[in-house]
Amino acid sequence: MSLVVKSEPFHIQAYKNIKNLLLANEFSSGEQLTEIGLARKLGVSRGPVREAIRMLLQDGLVIQKGVHIHVLDPTFKDVEDLYLCRKRLEPLAAGLATEKMLQDNKNRLIEIIEKTKHNLKMNELGTVVELNTKFHELIVHSSENQQLIQFMDLIAAKTVYMRNSILRNYTREAAFIEEHEKVAQAILNNNKDQAELEMTQHIQNDLEAFYPLFEKTDIKDE
Structure with a gap:
């Protein structure tokens, strides 16, 4: 069919x-x-x-x-390069979101975090990964910057692909949820500098947590 x-x-x-x-x-x-x-x-x-x-x-x-x-058969450098882009662009999106995000989306941001907590407790790791993606997408799209949204939609697709092809349903336990809460709180408080800072640290922590997993795979720089 x-x-x-x-x-x-x-x-x-x-x-x-x-x-x-x-x-x-x-x-x-x-x-x-x-x-x-x-x-x-x-x-x-x-x-x-x-x-x-x-x-x-x-x-x-x-x-x-x-x-x-x-x-695509991603190398370790591919992943590092991708995260470098994320570390530069997503804090920009988070900062813009403090000025642009509508109240309905602020409520949705908190709802996503609560659902993530629940699904992590239930060990529904596939759903946790999906909710993680939705959290970041909501912030990016709330920036209302169409050029940034286009760039990040492309990067997000490659992030999902690399995560699924290399790390499967890997998650950083509860640590990333606490980081999401800090990002969300900064956005809710309209604190642009703090939102950018928290998002930068979150992306860096996400990358660093993957290093041991990369060592367990066959992925090597060409």
């Missing part, structure tokens, strides 16, 4: 579907992808898939090796 409908261009739907499959870890890191294989999987012709692959190449979720397309 086809995974696409006629409400939007087929290549956009193909792009979204393949991207979702990548983020859900349906393909192995480094796996070769073919137009015909993806077309069969989605139930579409090769044309939309070809355009979708071009978009995914721009996103950096797939790479080209000669004439072949492969799923």
